[in-house]
Amino acid sequence: MCDTCGCNITDANHHLVEQGGKHSHTSNGNEAVEVLHNLLHENNHRAAHNREHFDRHQVLAINLMSSPGSGKTALLEATIDVLNALPETQQLSIAVIEGDLETENDAQRIREKNIPAIQITTGSACHLDAYMIHDALHELKLDGLDIVFIENVGNLVCPASFDLGHHLNVTLLSVTEGDDKPSKYPVMFRASDLNLISKADLLAVLDDFQVSKAEQNIRNLANPAPVLEISARDSYNKNGMEQWISWLRTQLDRYRELLNQHQTLLPKIQHQASQHEAAHSHHHESA
Amino acid sequence: MHELSICQSIVRQLEQLAQDNHARSISRVIVDIGPLSGVEAPLLERAFPLASSGTMAEHAELVTRILPIRVRCNICGNENEAPANKLLCSACNSWQTRLISGDEMLLRSVELEKDKNYV
Numbered sequence: 300m301c302d303t304c305g306c307n308i309t310d311a312n313h314h315l316v317e318q319g320g321k322h323s324h325t326s327n328g329n330e331a332v333e334v335l336h337n338l339l340h341e342n343n344h345r346a347a348h349n350r351e352h353f354d355r356h357q358v359l360a361i362n363l364m365s366s367p368g369s370g371k372t373a374l375l376e377a378t379i380d381v382l383n384a385l386p387e388t389q390q391l392s393i394a395v396i397e398g399d400l401e402t403e404n405d406a407q408r409i410r411e412k413n414i415p416a417i418q419i420t421t422g423s424a425c426h427l428d429a430y431m432i433h434d435a436l437h438e439l440k441l442d443g444l445d446i447v448f449i450e451n452v453g454n455l456v457c458p459a460s461f462d463l464g465h466h467l468n469v470t471l472l473s474v475t476e477g478d479d480k481p482s483k484y485p486v487m488f489r490a491s492d493l494n495l496i497s498k499a500d501l502l503a504v505l506d507d508f509q510v511s512k513a514e515q516n517i518r519n520l521a522n523p524a525p526v527l528e529i530s531a532r533d534s535y536n537k538n539g540m541e542q543w544i545s546w547l548r549t550q551l552d553r554y555r556e557l558l559n560q561h562q563t564l565l566p567k568i569q570h571q572a573s574q575h576e577a578a579h580s581h582h583h584e585s586a
Numbered sequence: 587m588h589e590l591s592i593c594q595s596i597v598r599q600l601e602q603l604a605q606d607n608h609a610r611s612i613s614r615v616i617v618d619i620g621p622l623s624g625v626e627a628p629l630l631e632r633a634f635p636l637a638s639s640g641t642m643a644e645h646a647e648l649v650t651r652i653l654p655i656r657v658r659c660n661i662c663g664n665e666n667e668a669p670a671n672k673l674l675c676s677a678c679n680s681w682q683t684r685l686i687s688g689d690e691m692l693l694r695s696v697e698l699e700k701d702k703n704y705v
Binding site: 330342459482516519 | 609684700
């Protein structure tokens with residue numbers, strides 16, 4: 300996103316900008332300077348650098364978000380197992396960046412499966428930001444990788460506001476949490492490019508979670524992203540895991556096709572924001 | 587809660603602006619917030635004095651303006667305001683809408699007190 304030209308101005312707030320010039324004076328003689336920077340200007344700048352770094356290595360970066368305990372690490376473990384069982388030509392090479400307030404536990408779980416994992420411990424910070432990812436990338440070799448999963452801090456609020464330089468947002472909603480979570484946390488669920496209804500093996504014993512309701516609540520956020528039921532348990536119907544792997548493969552192909560055209564992939568909500576921007580710069584040219 | 591770190595980022599931007607414009611201090615900061623930005627204006631206002639303490643923005647007034655959530659329908663083209671968790675078209679009830687306002691977090695403008703020695 301461009302943070303200098305004011306392209307964050309949308310049709311609805313356009314009138315606010317037109318009052319006064321760029322350097323107008325206030326009644327008490329102070330100088331008023333119009334800025335129009337995103338509040339997370341510094342973070343977004345760093346995120347753009349991270350994305351360039353991923354793109355140079357043709358590595359798709361996926362931001363996994365959810366509440367704590369919804370099964371992000373278990374999903375990654377199951378994903379590794381499913382990938383390992385595939386014929387060599389169909390395998391995907393992955394690495395993981397883990398975000399938690401404390402402990403190396405999650406990175407250990409991934410490393411036990413011989414997958415590179417970098418643990419970020421945030422202390423008391425409730426989300427990952429682009430600076431933490433930048434530091435983690437110093438420790439992670441991207442050569443030969445297909446996908447880096449960034450497991451964000453378990454939290455349905457803050458992670459949604461911070462661009463990390465990733466390409467796609469995947470949000471997990473476990474069936475023990477309630478199908479109205481998307482209505483309660485609209486900022487998070489509006490941002491998802493794929494929704495995984497996790498721990499779906501428990502649906503059989505829960506009578507208060509309806510996948511159709513969860514899906515409707517996601518649609519109410521004007522989010523068209525697919526909704527997949529999934530379980531990390533071996534014993535459950537493997538259909539969900541297969542669809543998940545197939546989605547990953549499709550996104551990886553789409554991403555590499557975009558790279559061939561000297562473009563990159565952006566999470567849907569950031570792509571929308573950049574379309575605002577394109578419309579705005581077009582306005583400049585025609586003026 | 588990340589409003590403090592956002593305020594710290596604002597203050598760094600303010601100090602740079604003050605320097606670039608040869609200002610002595612910053613008197614007023616206007617910030618536009620959309621309800622879908624994930625930033626809470628009251629928390630921002632509470633965090634700002636902490637973040638600005640000891641900086642050129644120490645005595646600045648932070649003004650937060652809440653922008654409306656507005657959507658445009660992809661099906662019928664209607665535009666309307668909408669609540670944060672029901673971004674639906676008010677004309678045809680479709681969910682296939684596009685947000686045209688409401689996710690902003692924008693440092694809009696800054697009032698600077700100029701250094702009298704600088705002409």
